[in-house]
Amino acid sequence: MRILRNVFLVAVGLYFLVPLLAMARFAFQSVPVVLLTPEKLFEGWSISGLLEVFSNPEFQKAAITSLQLMVLSIAVTLVLLLPVAALVEIRAPRMRTLMAGITLLPWVVPPIALVVGVAATFRNTVPWFLASPYSLVPFYVLWALPFSYRALDAGLRAIGARTLYEAARVMGASTFTIIVRVIVPNMIGAIIAASVLTAALVLGEFAFAALLLKETLPTFMAEFQRSEPRAGMALALAVMLLTALIIWVGVRVLRRRGMELQAAGV
Amino acid sequence: MADVRMIGVRKAFGSTVALSDLTLEIRSGELICLLGPSGCGKTTALRILAGFEKPDAGTVEVGGEDITSVPTPKRGFGMVFQEYSLFPNMTGRANVDFALKLRKAGAAERKETVDRLLTITGLTEHADKFPHQMSGGQRQRVALARALASQPRLLLLDEPLSALDAKVRDSLREEIRRVQREVGVTTLFVTHDQHEALAIADRVGVMSQGVLEQLDPPRALYESPATAFVAGFVGTVNRIPAERVDGGWRVLNRVVPGRPASEGASLAVVRPEQLAIDMDPAGDGRVTETTFLGPLTRAIVHRTEAPLIVDVLTSEFPTLAAGAPVRVRLRDDVDDVLLIEAPKPE
Numbered sequence: 001m002r003i004l005r006n007v008f009l010v011a012v013g014l015y016f017l018v019p020l021l022a023m024a025r026f027a028f029q030s031v032p033v034v035l036l037t038p039e040k041l042f043e044g045w046s047i048s049g050l051l052e053v054f055s056n057p058e059f060q061k062a063a064i065t066s067l068q069l070m071v072l073s074i075a076v077t078l079v080l081l082l083p084v085a086a087l088v089e090i091r092a093p094r095m096r097t098l099m100a101g102i103t104l105l106p107w108v109v110p111p112i113a114l115v116v117g118v119a120a121t122f123r124n125t126v127p128w129f130l131a132s133p134y135s136l137v138p139f140y141v142l143w144a145l146p147f148s149y150r151a152l153d154a155g156l157r158a159i160g161a162r163t164l165y166e167a168a169r170v171m172g173a174s175t176f177t178i179i180v181r182v183i184v185p186n187m188i189g190a191i192i193a194a195s196v197l198t199a200a201l202v203l204g205e206f207a208f209a210a211l212l213l214k215e216t217l218p219t220f221m222a223e224f225q226r227s228e229p230r231a232g233m234a235l236a237l238a239v240m241l242l243t244a245l246i247i248w249v250g251v252r253v254l255r256r257r258g259m260e261l262q263a264a265g266v
Numbered sequence: 267m268a269d270v271r272m273i274g275v276r277k278a279f280g281s282t283v284a285l286s287d288l289t290l291e292i293r294s295g296e297l298i299c300l301l302g303p304s305g306c307g308k309t310t311a312l313r314i315l316a317g318f319e320k321p322d323a324g325t326v327e328v329g330g331e332d333i334t335s336v337p338t339p340k341r342g343f344g345m346v347f348q349e350y351s352l353f354p355n356m357t358g359r360a361n362v363d364f365a366l367k368l369r370k371a372g373a374a375e376r377k378e379t380v381d382r383l384l385t386i387t388g389l390t391e392h393a394d395k396f397p398h399q400m401s402g403g404q405r406q407r408v409a410l411a412r413a414l415a416s417q418p419r420l421l422l423l424d425e426p427l428s429a430l431d432a433k434v435r436d437s438l439r440e441e442i443r444r445v446q447r448e449v450g451v452t453t454l455f456v457t458h459d460q461h462e463a464l465a466i467a468d469r470v471g472v473m474s475q476g477v478l479e480q481l482d483p484p485r486a487l488y489e490s491p492a493t494a495f496v497a498g499f500v501g502t503v504n505r506i507p508a509e510r511v512d513g514g515w516r517v518l519n520r521v522v523p524g525r526p527a528s529e530g531a532s533l534a535v536v537r538p539e540q541l542a543i544d545m546d547p548a549g550d551g552r553v554t555e556t557t558f559l560g561p562l563t564r565a566i567v568h569r570t571e572a573p574l575i576v577d578v579l580t581s582e583f584p585t586l587a588a589g590a591p592v593r594v595r596l597r598d599d600v601d602d603v604l605l606i607e608a609p610k611p612e
Contacts (some may be wrong), residue, residue, distance in 0.1 A: 163351040169338040170345040172368045185355040
């Protein structure tokens with residue numbers, strides 16, 4: 001059994017690692033693959049391609065847009081979703097099943113349908129809305145909903161939000177006070193989890209941005225890849241590492257606060 | 267402090283009736299226990315008092331004021347929950363202080379009150395720990411101090427000891443009683459544990475299926491249960507067939523006055539300590555099991571009818587063992603028995 005397990009682990013490891021290594025080689029080593037011999041394995045490595053992309057003003061603009069979208073999406077998610085999730089948990093627990101279903105809906109509707117529907121509505125009523133790159137924020141908030149809602153809901157349940165609410169009610173606290181002073185400080189873990197998931201989703205989302213003709217990091221990358229395949233590959237790797245880093249930092253922060261990931265719903 | 271009254275309170279969840287026509291009065295400064303099996307409505311009664319549930323009918327009054335539709339935060343009560351429900355992000359002291367901040371008390375008054383409450387609950391040296399650093403008993407003490415901080419008109423305790431282990435439970439029970447007396451707060455204590463209820467309460471209310479069966483001081487409840495349910499739920503009982511004769515009811519060897527709980531009642535409810543045994547080789551009973559309980563020994567005696575549970579003084583029967591032939595009789599000092607209906611044969 002142990003041997004089987006190890007063989008399986010090695011196989012899966014190779015399945016993920018080989019393409020990544022191949023990507024890295026293609027991106028950072030300027031030796032064509034047909035000329036690659038064991039002696040040349042460590043020749044010609046450089047990250048100049050990546051540095052070049054970083055100094056590309058178009059890239060900088062796209063990256064800043066993506067970071068702004070990330071921060072805004074997290075903010076909107078927390079401001080809108082956290083009170084709703086908290087109220088459902090403490091005031092109307094019977095609605096929880098319904099909410100679990102509703103929050104899955106964004107994934108039932110394909111992005112193209114969402115975009116076409118929304119665009120058709122807004123182009124006629126508020127044309128300026130779709131002109132701004134920030135019009136992506138509502139889409140991203142919706143798109144992250146299945147993850148972010150689950151993370152928040154799991155957090156609420158883990159801290160026993162309903163009895164905390166009842167305890168504070170008897171003491172004379174208003175619902176607003178309870179959410180701000182009792183619920184939120186105790187579910188920082190779940191809030192971090194929801195934020196990290198939203199961030200990872202926003203940094204990798206392509207379909208909405210492409211359909212709405214917005215220049216974000218993923219759409220820039222897709223474009224760039226066509227003219228500069230090697231630098232594009234380097235950038236793809238860098239973004240992948242950055243996203244992994246964000247998730248890793250989130251996980252570390254959760255661990256430090258003594259919270260198991262499962263409790264935060266990740 | 268104030269009198270608390272629930273008058274004709276009714277509550278149903280869907281088709282389940284949780285409370286049917288509950289009327290309960292808690293006198294000022296009194297500690298009442300509501301006792302009953304799970305699902306008997308005791309928790310619903312407490313939640314209606316707290317304002318978490320709205321009664322379908324009936325009123326709730328405190329000090330003569332109708333508070334049936336007053337929202338929870340405005341009721342001015344204190345509550346302790348089974349699952350502690352301390353705020354995990356605050357120290358013990360901050361938890362207590364939070365209640366006072368909500369009441370907009372001044373800083374000096376707050377500090378004075380918090381210190382006093384932490385002292386009477388014996389928490390002074392643990393006050394600056396966070397809940398997750400405290401033992402269950404300490405957490406529940408903080409919860410008690412926190413509930414008392416705003417000088418509640420009524421203190422509600424929802425199974426406060428059920429999550430604790432046996433030893434802590436006993437000491438904290440005494441502690442709650444002492445603090446309750448010291449503060450003089452009117453208190454409703456909900457529990458499913460009869461020992462807890464009998465030990466702590468001024469009066470115990472036994473509930474079953476949404477009905478308050480009997481509300482009496484612990485001793486009265488034990489000695490003269492009003493209904494078959496109360497007799498069976500509080501303490502251990504034997505149900506012995508009794509026969510109506512001139513001057514009372516024949517129970518085993520004696521004729522005693524009886525109180526039939528209903529028409530057609532024919533089973534006498536007799537506590538194990540109301541029975542005595544005589545060693546008798548010609549006796550109709552045989553001891554099948556003995557349990558040493560310290561000063562008492564509990565014997566199970568099989569006869570032609572259902573087995574009887576008899577408690578005897580260990581000092582009188584030091585060598586009582588299984589197999590001994592005995593005769594069971596009703597003790598001479600029993601002068602009154604409750605009679606209940608025989609269960610219907612299935």
